[in-house]
Amino acid sequence: MSALANATPDRGSTLTAAIARIAEFWGLSNAKLGTILGVSAPTVTRLKRGTAALDPASKSFEAGQFLLRLFRSLDAMLGSDDAAAKRWLTTPNLDLGGKPIDEIDTMRGLISVCEYVDFYRARV
Numbered sequence: 001m002s003a004l005a006n007a008t009p010d011r012g013s014t015l016t017a018a019i020a021r022i023a024e025f026w027g028l029s030n031a032k033l034g035t036i037l038g039v040s041a042p043t044v045t046r047l048k049r050g051t052a053a054l055d056p057a058s059k060s061f062e063a064g065q066f067l068l069r070l071f072r073s074l075d076a077m078l079g080s081d082d083a084a085a086k087r088w089l090t091t092p093n094l095d096l097g098g099k100p101i102d103e104i105d106t107m108r109g110l111i112s113v114c115e116y117v118d119f120y121r122a123r124v
Contacts, residue, residue: 012053012061019064020048022071025082026089035105037063059107066110073117 023033023044030041030048037044037060046052054061074085089101096103096116103109 010053011056013050015056015061015064015068016047016053017050018068019054022067023048025071026086032101036067036110038107063107063110066107066114067104070104070110070114070117073114073121077117077121 019033019037022028028036030044034041034044037054039047039060043052047054054064071085074088078084078088090099092099096113100113103113
């Protein structure tokens with residue numbers, strides 16, 4: 001194997017690092033991120049430290065992919081304004097039936113919020 005192949009991060013580590021950054025941008029606590037990913041708060045601590053990574057075969061990895069999709073969609077729709085994204089997440093939304101940040105606690109809710117944002121983003 002070449003040195004370049006050894007230097008390439010795996011999918012789990014890459015997504016884990018991205019999720020840690022999203023949590024920082026949006027001010028998500030370890031408990032909140034753990035709820036979204038379906039893992040414990042101590043596991044989130046290990047993920048953020050880089051001593052653990054999401055397993056690509058897990059439901060947590062899938063939830064992480066949807067969280068990344070939501071982040072990227074909001075980022076594109078709101079012009080990379082992290083404060084606006086955080087406000088959008090914490091503002092009650094009649095279409096979603098609550099605050100988006102509360103809706104993403106379940107996989108079904110996370111997917112619904114992603115689809116909602118993608119729908120509105122496509123209209124622009």
